[in-house]
Amino acid sequence: MSKTKLCKYCRTEIDSKAKVCPNCRKKQGGKIPGFLVAIIIIAVIYAAGSQGMDKSKSTDTVSNDSSTSKSGQKDTTKEVTDNSKDVADNAKDEPKDTMTTGQKNALKKAKNYLKITAFSYSGLINQLQFEGFTEEEATFAVDNCNADWNEQATKKAQDYLKLSAFSQKGLINQLEFEGFTTEQATLAVDNTDTDWNEQAAKKAQSYLDLTSFSRKGLISQLEFEGFTTKQAEYAASAVGY
Template identity: 50%
Template sequence: MKHKLVSLALTAMLLLSACTAPPAAANTDAADPLNSAAPVSESVLPEVNKESAVVEITASLADYAAPEYISISNANSITEIILFNPETAVQLIKAKASGNSPDEWAYTKDELAALSAELPPLAGTEQTAIYLKDEKDGEIYLTVLNGSVIFDQFESLTPSQNQAPSATPSTLGEKNALNQAKNYLALMPFSYEGLVKQLEFEGYTSSEAIFAATNCGADWNEQAAKKAESYLDLMSFSRQGLIDQLEFEGFTTTQAEYGASAVGY
């Protein structure tokens, strides 16, 4: 009888607990079909777009470099494509040393310029730039942007090389980059390539830096002469050593030779 009373008491307690326990949380996913599937990450679409664009870009540039020698990145508002490979590097370096353009250079420039206007930009970018280098982080020999040649190592007489023209900036970034470029040039001499790299180091996009260097009004021969003079104020150089140093700073061979001649060599 005692055991029966205990059993009845436990049963009553369990019933009371069931009556007073809070109701289980509703399964909102089951109630709402829209929430039954996991949400799609917004980053998926740009990644798919990027993969598709990279495949198309790589295929379009197959005549110039193997896939492992093509570097594609998104630098804020611009798609940057760097081309480099050992065979091209040898030709570019030899041509620069001889002071002559590589074989079919005019065709290469025109073709890459046209491709820069046709290739699909990565998601979130509006412009496409192609840099032809002797290695991934090496010297720039050619820069094309949206169908135009911006920098040419072998065209020492083009406006972008010897006398930078002046154009009105269309964005605040271009305006500030242009002002910064002029401030730098007032303090010290720069090559075209060196000025672009310095502006990019300061956080400007490649397109803003290129715009500023192209339109800052600098005479790159004069800049080479000033840089040569500043080197000689610090240490002694042979003529060839001075030319080599100026080329290392990004000046073309013609500009470097001009700079060496301007200081008496």
């Protein structure tokens, strides 16, 4: 029995050696038609190209992700380093709290006193010691209260002038008695911009309110208070002599 095969076109069973199908009369060549070959080649090329593009995109994506990861890692490291530096700088700038309890309270008390009235450097130390602080605690507080002693002297001079009449010399002496230096006291009195003739007249009137004076006696008393002769004579005339 001879071998058979199916026609490639009509699928009729024919002799295996037949070159033409007796049914559909089409040749049974063993080669693939040319147009099919062309289609297959195009398909293979397209598939290969697509795989290449996909591989390239995948590589680019991995590369970009890697770059992003490295960049992010680099930025994070830099940020951590910068933060560490900031913390170190802040720690360096922060003052070390080495004050004792006594020093803290003395400093607080000193600042409170300066809000109420004016003090000299030595006067404030004495006041704190009067409050019971040790000399070391009081000195520490006055050294660290940030007071401007020239400004304190000027305030004290102005306070005195509100209470009573003073000569220029007498006011300087009074400030020195309060503990201010001669330089601080002199600067303060100069800064008050006071009319010393007017002060002499006020002082003369205050004396006459207490007791009687001759013109000569009144002038002498005013000179004793530190007024100049000219200022004293002006004051005597101002009160009626």
